[in-house]
Amino acid sequence: MSDDTHNVDPLTLARDLIRCRSVTPLDDGALSLLQKQxxxxxxxxxxxxxxxxxxxxxxxxxxxxxxCFAGHTDVVPAGNREDWDDDPFGAQVREGMLWGRGAADMKGAIAAFIAAAGRFTTRTxxxxxxxxxxxxxxxEGAAVDxxxxxxxxxxxxxxxxxxxLVGEPSNPDALGDEIKNGRRGSLNGIISVRGQQGHVAYPERAQNPIPxxxxxxxxxxxRLLDDGVDGFQASNLEVTSIDVDNPAHNIIPSAASARFNIRFNIAHTGAQLCDWIKEEAQAEEQSHDCTVKLNLNIMGEAFLTQPGTFTSILQNAVEEITGRRPAxxxxxxxxxxxFIKDFAPVAEFGLTGASMHKVNEHVPVSDIHDLSEIYERVLSLYFKEYQVARPPIVVHGKK
Ligand SMILES: [Zn+2]
Known part of the structure; x- marks a missing residue:
């Protein structure tokens, strides 16, 4: 198989994708463009x-x-046009960089997937x-649909x-820094406490929900959740907001709430953390005379793709092209x-993420070409390693 249709230039494709204003959930032709290619x-x-x-x-x-290569064509909003040096959806190339919303996260990587697949199939x-x-x-949105x-x-x-292999921008500073072979889980929570409103001078006739x-x-x-385990940093809980909304000095408010998030490693499951939070809330509900409501949402479980053959293939491919062995x-x-981890071993490697979700998002043009070389190399090494052996030829008898 060899014809010109298999030669996809990853830079051209990345630029065409950036010109689609695909701010979640808009598509603006991005998927049709990929379908055609x-x-x-x-x-x-x-x-x-x-x-x-x-x-x-x-x-x-x-x-x-x-x-499977996995990724997303949607992007986060560009924000104020005036804060950008160029049109966020103009896909300018200057100073050796490709500029625009989605250049790093992650239209550049999708273009590299397709260019790599095209070259690999041409050569095989x-x-x-x-x-x-x-x-x-x-x-970038709810990620439900x-x-x-x-x-x-x-x-x-x-x-x-x-x-x-997911094409998220996994490298903090330069192509070849890091492959992600797992992620921490995330749990969002809201604690709502209801007491009874009253005059601050008559606390016996009110129930303050704040204490x-x-x-x-x-x-x-x-609680110290853990000290970090198996390639993961320590889990952490952060209260992100406490809301009472009471402008008066002389009123005990009737309700108070707090929001928090827990980023947790594989020492925990979302369900275990929810049970623990419920126990702690119940204990306080009993010692104070108040009502506590919890709204707990497990946004994702922690997972780890064990280092092994698959991750080595990815590391080898990156090292062959960049000269650096990614961590x-x-x-x-x-x-x-x-989501993918429930269906197949998964890892992530893409472009450099330093400017993702920021104004003037950009990546070096040479990185897009190098990334497509890396992906092509991944395909070669992968099929060499995992190719299913052909069944032996049957000599006797016909089927
Ligand atoms: Zn992304």
Whole structure:
């Protein structure tokens, strides 16, 4: 197989993607652009629309193993146009950099996926397995109608992903810094305490909700969750807001609430943390005469893809192209890898994230080309390692 349609220039594609104003949940043609490119490479493309979110799954080849590149075409808002040196959706190239919203997070990586797949299939006489792409338009938003739902539907359709590489900008400063092979979990909570309003001069006729709220917060802060485990930093709980909304000096308010978030490693599950928070809240509810309501949301569980053959392939590919061996790390926020980990071993490697979600988001043009070389190398090493052996030729008897 060899023709010009397989030569996808990753910079051109990244620029075309940035020009799509795909601020979550808008798509603005980004997925159709990918569909066109992928179909030209021979991929079978399926689109999944859930609510106002578009998603795409494309596969080339029918055999196992199925190596999947995953990512998102949606971007965070650009903010004030005046704060940018260029049009955030103009995809300017100057000073050796590509500028624009999504350059790093993560349209540059998606363009690199496709360019790598194109070159790899051109150079490979027969594909030893399958290459797939799972692209969502809902990673930066609620992430409810995106990767999570597509994976459920794919499983129902009998589709199997063997290993997955997410193109999130995993490098803090330079290409080759880090591969993420896990992520901490995240739990959002709101504690609402209801007492009884009254005059501050007559406290016996009121019930102040603030002291029990403070006591609950103190109980939560009193526990050292852990000291860090197995490649993870320590879990931490942060109270992010305490809200009473009482402008008066002479009123005991009737309600007080606090918001918090816990980033937790694999020493905990979201459910265990919820049980613990409920116990602490109940203890204070009983000792104070008040009502405590909890609103707890597990945003993602912690996970770790054990270092091994798969992570070594990724490290080797990065080292071959950049000359630097990336560290395996688990820091940073959550990503769609939290959903993928239930279906396949998953890791993340993409561009440099220093400017992501900021004004003047940019990446070196050379990094986009290098990243596509790395992804191509990953495919070569992966299929060499995981290719399913051909069944022995049957000599006797016909089937
Ligand atoms: Zn991202």
């Amino acid at each position: 992928l179909e030209a490479l021979g991929f079978t493309v399926k689109r999944y629309q859930f609510g106002d979110v578009g998603n795409l799954y494309a596969r080339l080849g029918g055999k196992a193993p199925n190596f 006489a027969s594909l030893p397995g399958s290459i797939s792409l799972l692209i969502t338009g809902d990673e 995106g990767t999570k739902r597509v994976l459920q539907v794919l499983a129902e359709e009998g589709e199997h992903i063997s290993h997955c 029990p709220l403070i006591d609950i917060i103190n109980r939560l802060y009193a 395996l790390t688990t820091g940073g926020g959550t990503s769609d890898a939290r």
